[in-house]
Structure formats: structure tokens, C-alpha cells
Amino acid sequence: MARTGALLRQAPLTVALAVVALVVGVVTGSLWSPLAGRPLRADLAFGLPSLEQGRWWTPATGAVLALEPVQYLPILVGLLALGGFAEVRLGTGRYATALVASHLVGVLGTAGLLALARGHGYGYADGLARQTDAGMSAGFLGAAAAATATLRPPWRGRVRVLLAAYPLVSLAHVGALFDVEHTLAVLFGLALGPVLLGRRPHLAWRQLTRRDYRLLASGLFVLAAVEGLVTAVAPGGGPLFATLSVQQKHEELANADTLLGASIQAVLWLWLARSLYKGRRVAWRWAVALVGLAMLAQVAGLVYLAVRHLPGWPAGLYELLGNGIGLAALVVGRRAFRNPSRRRARRTAGSLLSPAHEDQRAAATELLQHEGTVNRLAWMTTWPENRWFTDQRSTGYVAYRVHAGVALGLCDPVAAREADREQLLGAFADTAHAAGLVPCLFTVTAETARHALAHGWHALQVAEEAVIDLPRLEFTGKAWQDVRTALNQAAKLGITFRVGPLSEQPRGLQLQVKAISSEWVEDKGLPEMGFTLGGVDEALDPQVRVGLAVDADSTVHGLTSWMPICAPGGGAPVGWTLDVMRRLPGGFRYSMEFLIASACMAFRGEGATTVSLSGAPLARAAPPGGAAETGGSDVAQEPGPDRNALDAFLDRLGQTLEPYYGFRSLQAFKTKFQPRFEPLYLVFPDEAALPRIGLVLSRAYLPDAGVRDLVTLARSGH
Structure with a gap:
């Protein structure tokens, strides 16, 4: 409660807007009664019809309303979560600017686009041009996108991808009026963020690493799984799929896009996504084969539509483009997917997953006594619960343990020369990444922390010697x-x-x-x-x-x-x-x-x-x-x-x-x-792995703790 109160004090505007939305909902009755069919909607909701009829105030009045009572829940939760995040990161003044600007860009920009697109025989645009909307979701989504400029890599890119993927996927498959507003607001917010911080917005491109390719391929399959489920629930509503004929929509509903089929496909895609994230070679082969077959089927479908002069080619091209991007990522980044299965890796000599034996421990003990190292706690690296990583390019080793997908190193690398210790750190990290593990080292000295920071890692003090x-x-x-x-x-x-x-x-x-x-x-x-x-x-x-x-x-x-x-x-x-x-x-x-x-x-x-x-x-x-x-x-x-x-x-x-x-x-x-x-x-390469690192640390310190022990700890911690 104390943390919640402190957070609320840091986001006063967000809390005030939530309270105003609830009060207006009570006054207008929209909190329990839909605005649809009531004269109040025409007077307060925003959209192209309202603006054409001279209701210039609707972008402001509609922002604190919801068309349906059920919409208050996602609006208020989104406001408190995304709006609160934006206000804490940007400060109240800059947050207010981003919120208002993003809302106006989303609402007025959508109205302008629909005014230009209607009347040209495009039924999707004609339909949206007659609709009105309410809510401040475009504002807080755009503000959250602007606030990502305050984050450091890699979180900046990851949060931006998530914020952009939601409106784009929803626009393609649902295509509601608010989806257009959300898309414009998020794109505007991404450009506005650096400006609010006094920087010029720019697009930066860097060479993708092996981990980047794994994240990209895995993310594309997660996106495909989500798209399949969305399409099954709300098929054919977006601007691309609106070009399908009524007969084609019924055929898709009856065949490919049933919820059961989409669920089975989603499970398969998510399994592939997880395995690709681990860099599994077998998963890469399956993914390439399945995506390749899907693209062949889609090309055949497009040819059929062209020969029969049938509508629906925009939807087909969209799906073909998405699969093409996924296949390109798999092929170009193929060297990132060389990790064998966990079972095979355990049988592979030199693998981080292969079990250690007493001869390795004896060799590590002898090496420590002969070489020495800078860490005064290094004798712990000779304990039998560890495994030992060595590299042919340097003399020494890294003691580590593996749990929950994390290679948890103990103390600094053991070697006499600093150059060898730095070389061992890099080799250990590369080998762990190749095995689909997250590398980190615990209780290291300032020397290894400096080496880790120089390689783009993070350092967190965990103890004092x-x-x-x-x-x-x-x-x-x-x-x-x-x-x-x-x-x-x-x-x-x-x-x-x-x-x-x-x-x-x-x-x-x-x-x-x-x-x-x-x-x-x-x-x-x-x-x-x-x-x-x-x-x-x-x-x-x-x-x-x-x-x-x-x-x-x-x-x-x-x-x-x-x-x-x-x-x-x-x-x-x-x-x-x-x-x-x-x-x-x-x-x-x-x-x-x-x-x-x-x-x-x-x-x-x-x-x-x-x-x-x-x-x-x-x-x-x-x-x-x-x-x-x-x-x-x-x-x-x-x-x-x-x-x-x-x-x-x-x-x-x-x-x-x-x-x-x-x-x-x-x-x-x-x-x-x-x-x-x-x-x-503690040094680690990626902040996204912090929850797993925390789990591994608790398991490392209490390896024999059972359920009863954990319950005892939970009760003591209240």
C-alpha cells in the first residue's frame, strides 16, 4: 500500500483523469447504460460526423466517456498502467503535453483520413466515416509511446514493439474506428518522445546479433499465434480483410479460422517460438519448412484469385508478406539456430549442459592453486555442486551452475592474467548464448564488473566483502x-x-x-x-x-x-x-x-x-x-x-x-x-532475464528447500 500510494503521488494527473472519467460516467449514466442509441452520444462522442456537424467540443467531451459500460474497465486499467508509466517517466508537464497531443492527433487525424478515403467505393472507409467513438485510449497509448524515449536499450525497443504491435494487429484484423486512432497516436508518440526530451527523432540501425535474430524469429511466431486467435474471434473486419466477399468470409469461418483450429495452430507457433528463442536447430528446420509450405499455399491462392478475378488479394498479400519476413529472418539468421536439443546437449562433450565429474573438479582445484585469481572467495568455485567452463584460448575456468535456463557463474573467472579473465568472460557468455542460456556471474569483483560493462552488460551490487x-x-x-x-x-x-x-x-x-x-x-x-x-x-x-x-x-x-x-x-x-x-x-x-x-x-x-x-x-x-x-x-x-x-x-x-x-x-x-x-x-547481459536470475539465485541458495520450507519463508515475509 505504501508503494501504491507513492506511485499515485507521482502520477497525480493520471489519477485525476481516472476519477473524472468515473464521475462523468455516473453523471451521464454511461457507466451502466450504453450511449448507443441515446441523443447524448451525438452530442458528446467524437468522429467525422460530429466534426462535420459543428460539434468541435467532442474531442474533449468524448475523452472522458465510454460508449459501452464494459469499455470502462480496459480504459481505466490502460490509463492507470500506461498513463501512470508515462507520467512517472516524463513528469506531469510533459506527460500532459503528450497525452493531449496524441489524443488530438489520433481523433482529428482519423477524421481527416476518413474524409479523404470515403466515397471512392471502399466500403471499409465508408463504414468508419459514419461512426463515432469515445475514450482517451489514443491519448494514453501515444503518451506511453512517447515515454519509451526515456528507457534504455534493450527495453526501449521491446516496449516500442509491443506498443506498436497491438494497434497494428488489431487494425489489420478488427479494424474498428479506435484501431485507426490508436495507430496514429502511437506512431505520433514515438516521434514526439525524443522531442519532449530535447532530442531529434531518428531511426537507428545496427547489425543484428545472434540473440537479436532469435528474439526476432521468436517474436514473429508469437505474433502469428496471436493473429490467428484474433482472426478466429473477429474474422474479416480489418481494412485488408474487408475486401473479401461475403461467400469467402463464410468459407473461412467454416474452415481455417475456427477457434479450435486457431488454438491448435497457436500452440504449435508458441512451441516453435520458445524453441527458436533457445536457438534449437530442430525448431529452426521445422519453422523454415512450415513457413515455406504456407507461402507456397498463399502464392497458389493469389494466383487462383487473379485467374478467377476474385477479390481478397490485399489480405492474401498481407499474409504472404508476414510469412516472407519471418522466413527471411530465419534464413538470414540461420547461424543463430545451431543449438542442439537439451537431451543431446547433455551428451555432448564441452557443452554447458553436460554433467561435471570429479576429474574436472580436481583439475579446477589444481588450476586455481597454480594460477590464482583476484577474487578472494574463489575457493568456492572448487565445490562439487559447480560445473567448470574452460576455453582453449586462455588458461583458466569459470565455475557455474545451470537452472531455469540461466548459466549462473560464481565469482570472477579464475586465471592469473587479467586478459585471460576477460577472455574467459566473453567466451563463457558466447557459449551460454549459443546453448540458449542466459549467462550471468555472481559475487564478482570490480574488475569483472568493468569488463562486463565494457561488453554492454549491467552490474548490480549484491554484497560487500x-x-x-x-x-x-x-x-x-x-x-x-x-x-x-x-x-x-x-x-x-x-x-x-x-x-x-x-x-x-x-x-x-x-x-x-x-x-x-x-x-x-x-x-x-x-x-x-x-x-x-x-x-x-x-x-x-x-x-x-x-x-x-x-x-x-x-x-x-x-x-x-x-x-x-x-x-x-x-x-x-x-x-x-x-x-x-x-x-x-x-x-x-x-x-x-x-x-x-x-x-x-x-x-x-x-x-x-x-x-x-x-x-x-x-x-x-x-x-x-x-x-x-x-x-x-x-x-x-x-x-x-x-x-x-x-x-x-x-x-x-x-x-x-x-x-x-x-x-x-x-x-x-x-x-x-x-x-x-x-x-x-552481479553482472548480467539483459534486464529481461532478471526474474529468471532471481529464481535461480533463490534455488542456488536453497537447493534442498521443499514446499514446506518455501511456505515457511512466505509466511515469515508476510
């Missing part, structure tokens, strides 16, 4: 009071610090560690998380070190696990990254402060230079009161509503999981150690 520089670490000053208290209390209670591989610890300590971890998971009421959060299984890695707080009775009060940091160039670890944190319920109160402080001192004594407290997932908290130093970044964050969808999702997911996993509390806890914070990013 807390980093401690060990050479200058001193537990002095008021800010370190809690840490000194933890060390002093541990000494009084006889609690000591032990560090080393968990597999080398005594059997009794190992069992206690597993028991503490199991009790921690059971206490949450939800399964243990994964992806960037390890558990006891990951802590058993011989290369991972575990810090234990153990008292004189050999009771484990808490544990931490530390993953090695392999700097570019390889060699011995230059530092350690915190992963698992568990405390014995009812145990030593300051276990975590004691364990982290003790680990820092032990690692510094061994020659390490860095400790990373990792980045709490789904939490971005600036250090309070300047208690910690915040690292800068030259990665430009992209403001605006276009990137807020995933941002809001991650924020809500973090809020929902906070009572169970305490990510944000953990982020606040880390400030006790006076770290510097460095941002971690």
Missing part, C-alpha cells in the same frame, strides 16, 4: 574493546585456539563439530544454504583450515572454517577467507570474536597478509559511524527503475531470510574487526 589487512592489524583503541574482552575472557576460562584441517583433528572434536553444525541447522527450521555458503562437508577439504575454540575439557565452543586465498600467479596462499561460523548453544559467549581474532593473529604469524571475512549474501550494509574503512569502486551503478526489479527481489529475500540465517546481523558483526569493505557484483 569485509577485508582485514593483517600487517597493520592492532587490537588497540576503543573500537577493539569487544575483541579484547573476548580474548581476555577466553584466557580466564581456559579456552584455547586450535587451527588446522578438520580431517586431522581428533575424532572426538570432529564429532562435536558435526553435532554443533547439525543443531544449528535444526534450530533454523530451514535447510542449510549453499552456493556461496559452505558447511561441514566443505570444511572437510584438506586445503581448508578450521579454527576451534576448545576448553580444558576438550569441549568445542565454536568453530570457523577458512578457505585459502590464491593470489594471481599462484604459490602458497596469501591469506584466508572465512566461510563456516558455528557456536555451541550455551557455550562461550564471545566465541566468534575470539575465533576470528585468534585466526588473524595466527595467520599473520605464518606470513599471511590478508583475511577476508567474506561477503554476507543478500546484505549490503555500510559500516556504521565510519568505524570501518570502505573501499571505493569505479564501477558505475546504473540507477533507475530498469534495474530495481532484481534489487528489490534481493532485498526482500534478504529480509525474509534474516530471522533464519541472520545475514544482515552478520554483516553488522563484521564491523567489530574494522575491515575495509569492497563491493561484490
Whole structure:
């Protein structure tokens, strides 16, 4: 409700127009009684007859009316949705200009066209010239088209295509008076938008990419499916199909354009559209064959009409042209449709969909130790749930997972040289696109974010990594009071610090560690998380070190696990990254402060230079009161509503999981150690994939969550 109220405050003119339309509907009775057949329609509705009879005020009075009560619903919903979008994007002043101008262009332009077209034996134009209309749909459609000038690619083009496709398809197949008005208003709005923003309108053309060809072919088949359904419901009403004879219309109704036949055809077209979007080779072959056969049949039909001197050739040419555009897109972009089926891809060596095996994991681990990388969390890329992408042109790999059509990469590409890391990013993206997957990388550093932005991707900060520089670490000053208290209390209670591989610890300590971890998971009421959060299984890695707080009775009060940091160039670890944190319920109160402080001192004594407290997932908290130093970044964050969808999702997911996993509390806890914070990013190529990326992230963090767990989360999030 708060968001709705804020949105309404940003669109006061839209809300006011909706209220005025309802009030006028009540006063005139048009809200429950049709205007058709009432004298009021002639006085208030706009159209060529009204203007010829001197009712110049009708474009204004008709804008706040509807001819039928049922039309109020789409008019008001469209006004609030499209008009609200336009007002928020343009501002109230420019929105009012676009709304009024588009409405007048739609209404007066249609009247002018009909005045020129009538009386020449074209029945369609003669029929519309006698009709009147009401409603402000042309105005808010044109205003929405103008507002698309404020959007960034690729959303600008996609929204414009949708806004233009609706009136054009409806005009071709329904052909009502308002369809002509809508078409003129949208075309005018597209040209007006840049002018309102102080730019000159221009048409730009660029070389189509493989993804563009897939979107184009898929969109054309979706459009064909919609057209088939529209034609079945309202056949032969548009300006092209009005040239058909009455007998031809009845034949089409009885044969090809029944709703059942159109529905079956729509299902087939939508299946082809989805498969073409994935770049499937088999779908491309089917699409080319079906469109080619349809065009042959249409050519034969046109020849038959010409030989028999029958009407209807404009409709035939329209359908032939549409199929011709679709076939041309398929043939010219044929290289974009080389992806095998998912089943075959799983059997193909080197495919992103092929299952990983233990040898690949061992090779990735060895490569990380030998090459190193810039991401301090990179040891997570060696965990067994990942798959590993390699490229022959560079030395290194990208760890990733596949779910819901997304190849979700983890951390920066692993390689010693920055050029190799950038090469791996591009190769991973190309391979994912070729496989019909959406590539993205999660928890990457500013370096990879810069590379992604240079390739036209988007970057969204998703976490902050807390980093401690060990050479200058001193537990002095008021800010370190809690840490000194933890060390002093541990000494009084006889609690000591032990560090080393968990597999080398005594059997009794190992069992206690597993028991503490199991009790921690059971206490949450939800399964243990994964992806960037390890558990006891990951802590058993011989290369991972575990810090234990153990008292004189050999009771484990808490544990931490530390993953090695392999700097570019390889060699011995230059530092350690915190992963698992568990405390014995009812145990030593300051276990975590004691364990982290003790680990820092032990690692510094061994020659390490860095400790990373990792980045709490789904939490971005600036250090309070300047208690910690915040690292800068030259990665430009992209403001605006276009990137807020995933941002809001991650924020809500973090809020929902906070009572169970305490990510944000953990982020606040880390400030006790006076770290510097460095941002971690999610990079992705296309904002249209944000909903799927959000789904994949939730599944990656909760891979074992069942329906009951999701219900628990939903209830906690209210």
C-alpha cells in the first residue's frame, strides 16, 4: 500500500483523469447504460460526423466517456498502467503535453483520413466515416509511446514493439474506428518522445546479433499465434480483410479460422517460438519448412484469385508478406539456430549442459592453486555442486551452475592474467548464448564488473566483502574493546585456539563439530544454504583450515572454517577467507570474536597478509559511524527503475531470510574487526532475464528447500 500510494503521488494527473472519467460516467449514466442509441452520444462522442456537424467540443467531451459500460474497465486499467508509466517517466508537464497531443492527433487525424478515403467505393472507409467513438485510449497509448524515449536499450525497443504491435494487429484484423486512432497516436508518440526530451527523432540501425535474430524469429511466431486467435474471434473486419466477399468470409469461418483450429495452430507457433528463442536447430528446420509450405499455399491462392478475378488479394498479400519476413529472418539468421536439443546437449562433450565429474573438479582445484585469481572467495568455485567452463584460448575456468535456463557463474573467472579473465568472460557468455542460456556471474569483483560493462552488460551490487589487512592489524583503541574482552575472557576460562584441517583433528572434536553444525541447522527450521555458503562437508577439504575454540575439557565452543586465498600467479596462499561460523548453544559467549581474532593473529604469524571475512549474501550494509574503512569502486551503478526489479527481489529475500540465517546481523558483526569493505557484483547481459536470475539465485541458495520450507519463508515475509 505504501508503494501504491507513492506511485499515485507521482502520477497525480493520471489519477485525476481516472476519477473524472468515473464521475462523468455516473453523471451521464454511461457507466451502466450504453450511449448507443441515446441523443447524448451525438452530442458528446467524437468522429467525422460530429466534426462535420459543428460539434468541435467532442474531442474533449468524448475523452472522458465510454460508449459501452464494459469499455470502462480496459480504459481505466490502460490509463492507470500506461498513463501512470508515462507520467512517472516524463513528469506531469510533459506527460500532459503528450497525452493531449496524441489524443488530438489520433481523433482529428482519423477524421481527416476518413474524409479523404470515403466515397471512392471502399466500403471499409465508408463504414468508419459514419461512426463515432469515445475514450482517451489514443491519448494514453501515444503518451506511453512517447515515454519509451526515456528507457534504455534493450527495453526501449521491446516496449516500442509491443506498443506498436497491438494497434497494428488489431487494425489489420478488427479494424474498428479506435484501431485507426490508436495507430496514429502511437506512431505520433514515438516521434514526439525524443522531442519532449530535447532530442531529434531518428531511426537507428545496427547489425543484428545472434540473440537479436532469435528474439526476432521468436517474436514473429508469437505474433502469428496471436493473429490467428484474433482472426478466429473477429474474422474479416480489418481494412485488408474487408475486401473479401461475403461467400469467402463464410468459407473461412467454416474452415481455417475456427477457434479450435486457431488454438491448435497457436500452440504449435508458441512451441516453435520458445524453441527458436533457445536457438534449437530442430525448431529452426521445422519453422523454415512450415513457413515455406504456407507461402507456397498463399502464392497458389493469389494466383487462383487473379485467374478467377476474385477479390481478397490485399489480405492474401498481407499474409504472404508476414510469412516472407519471418522466413527471411530465419534464413538470414540461420547461424543463430545451431543449438542442439537439451537431451543431446547433455551428451555432448564441452557443452554447458553436460554433467561435471570429479576429474574436472580436481583439475579446477589444481588450476586455481597454480594460477590464482583476484577474487578472494574463489575457493568456492572448487565445490562439487559447480560445473567448470574452460576455453582453449586462455588458461583458466569459470565455475557455474545451470537452472531455469540461466548459466549462473560464481565469482570472477579464475586465471592469473587479467586478459585471460576477460577472455574467459566473453567466451563463457558466447557459449551460454549459443546453448540458449542466459549467462550471468555472481559475487564478482570490480574488475569483472568493468569488463562486463565494457561488453554492454549491467552490474548490480549484491554484497560487500569485509577485508582485514593483517600487517597493520592492532587490537588497540576503543573500537577493539569487544575483541579484547573476548580474548581476555577466553584466557580466564581456559579456552584455547586450535587451527588446522578438520580431517586431522581428533575424532572426538570432529564429532562435536558435526553435532554443533547439525543443531544449528535444526534450530533454523530451514535447510542449510549453499552456493556461496559452505558447511561441514566443505570444511572437510584438506586445503581448508578450521579454527576451534576448545576448553580444558576438550569441549568445542565454536568453530570457523577458512578457505585459502590464491593470489594471481599462484604459490602458497596469501591469506584466508572465512566461510563456516558455528557456536555451541550455551557455550562461550564471545566465541566468534575470539575465533576470528585468534585466526588473524595466527595467520599473520605464518606470513599471511590478508583475511577476508567474506561477503554476507543478500546484505549490503555500510559500516556504521565510519568505524570501518570502505573501499571505493569505479564501477558505475546504473540507477533507475530498469534495474530495481532484481534489487528489490534481493532485498526482500534478504529480509525474509534474516530471522533464519541472520545475514544482515552478520554483516553488522563484521564491523567489530574494522575491515575495509569492497563491493561484490552481479553482472548480467539483459534486464529481461532478471526474474529468471532471481529464481535461480533463490534455488542456488536453497537447493534442498521443499514446499514446506518455501511456505515457511512466505509466511515469515508476510
